[in-house]
Amino acid sequence: xxxxxxxxxxxxxxxxxxxxxxxxxxxxxxxxxxxxxxxxxxxxxxxxxxxxxxxxxxxxxxxxxxxxxxxxxxxxxxxxxxxxxxxxxxxxxxxxxxxxxxxxxxxxxxx
Amino acid sequence: xxxxxxxxxxxxxxxxxxxxxxxxxxxxxxxxxxxxxxxxxxxxxxxxxxxxxxxxxxxxxxxxxxxxxxxxxxxxxxxxxxxxxxxxxxxxxxxxxxxxxxxxxxxxxxxxxxx
Numbered sequence: 397x398x399x400x401x402x403x404x405x406x407x408x409x410x411x412x413x414x415x416x417x418x419x420x421x422x423x424x425x426x427x428x429x430x431x432x433x434x435x436x437x438x439x440x441x442x443x444x445x446x447x448x449x450x451x452x453x454x455x456x457x458x459x460x461x462x463x464x465x466x467x468x469x470x471x472x473x474x475x476x477x478x479x480x481x482x483x484x485x486x487x488x489x490x491x492x493x494x495x496x497x498x499x500x501x502x503x504x505x506x507x
Numbered sequence: 508x509x510x511x512x513x514x515x516x517x518x519x520x521x522x523x524x525x526x527x528x529x530x531x532x533x534x535x536x537x538x539x540x541x542x543x544x545x546x547x548x549x550x551x552x553x554x555x556x557x558x559x560x561x562x563x564x565x566x567x568x569x570x571x572x573x574x575x576x577x578x579x580x581x582x583x584x585x586x587x588x589x590x591x592x593x594x595x596x597x598x599x600x601x602x603x604x605x606x607x608x609x610x611x612x613x614x615x616x617x618x619x620x621x622x
Contacts, residue, residue, distance in 0.1 A: 404547065438511070438597050438613030439550070484549060495611075497542075497549035 400487055400498035407504045414472040416501045418485035421466060425487040428461060430470045433482045433500070442470075442483075472503075480505045508533050513598050513614035520588040520621045528583040528617050530598030536612075538601045539581040540565070541573065543594040544616075550597065556581055588621045595619070 400420045408414045420428070425447050431439040445452045445459045445468075452459045458471040468485055482500045514529045532539065540555035552565030556575040570592060572584040581600075585592060598614040 400549070436615070438599075438615050439611075440613070441610045495552070497551075499547050499549045 400485055400496050402483075402485060402498040402501045404499065405502050405504070407506060408475050409506050410475060410477060412475055414470075414475045414479065414503055414505075416470045416472075416483050416485075416503065418468040418470075418498050419466055420468065420485075420487050420496075420498075422487060422489060422496075423463070423466065424489050427488045428459075428468050429484075429486040429488070429495075430457075430459065431484040431486060431497075433484065435481075439484060475503075475505050477505045477507055479503060510534065511598055511600055511612050511614035513596075513617050515617060516615070517618045518620070520585075520619065522589060522621060524588050525584070525586050526588065528585075528596055528598075528619070530581045530583065530614060531579050532581075532598075532600040532612070533579065534600065534602075534612065535578060536600035536602055537578070539575070540599050540611075541571070541581070541583045542597045542599065543567065543592075544597060545594050553583065553596075585619075588619075590621045593619060593621045 402418050427444050429444045430442045432442050433439045443454050445461050456473045460469045482502050484500045485498045486495050488495045511532045537558045541553040542550040544550050551567045553571050554573040556562045559575050559578050562573050562575055596617045599611045601611045
């Protein structure tokens with residue numbers, strides 16, 4: 397089956413690092429994604445990682461993939477108030493019709 | 508480019524009423540899809556289309572119909588609205604499904620309340 401799980405809420409202080417975690421169950425995932433949803437808006441792709449990679453860094457964002465444990469994480473360095481949003485992880489297996497989204501983690505950044 | 512547009516932004520329906528949620532994109536994308544977002548459940552795929560004239564069911568298709576007569580438009584129809592269809596609906600599009608890393612562009616969403 398395809399289940400993607402995330403914790404529902406994370407609160408951090410401005411300037412600290414945020415780590416948002418995700419677990420998935422389908423070992424045949426091709427790509428794993430992180431999306432950001434700001435209030436009242438649609439989802440915006442932040443980054444993705446191919447399943448044969450362990451890590452991907454993009455400015456303040458670091459994605460770590462542990463295939464053995466089926467664990468994906470998103471680290472945001474120097475978290476800012478503008479990072480407050482809901483973050484979704486998602487996995488795909490060969491095409492968009494099989495993209496499965498997690499439940500979303502609401503990140504609250506405290507000034 | 509306007510990107511992916513959705514109308515209306517918000518709608519209230521009575522049980523049994525029908526309506527169409529509109530979605531349009533001006534990026535010449537082949538692939539379009541509809542999701543619903545419910546608290547604690549992430550996004551669930553309702554229907555998708557890989558090109559004009561081609562549609563298929565997603566994870567939760569019951570109660571919804573779609574058609575794709577043009578590349579640009581992908582309307583979602585609720586034939587007889589039920590309270591269980593109260594949700595936020597997102598339309599998304601991308602160039603193709605050939606590569607899973609193709610970015611999906613999401614519309615701003617339609618909030619639907621069924622009384």
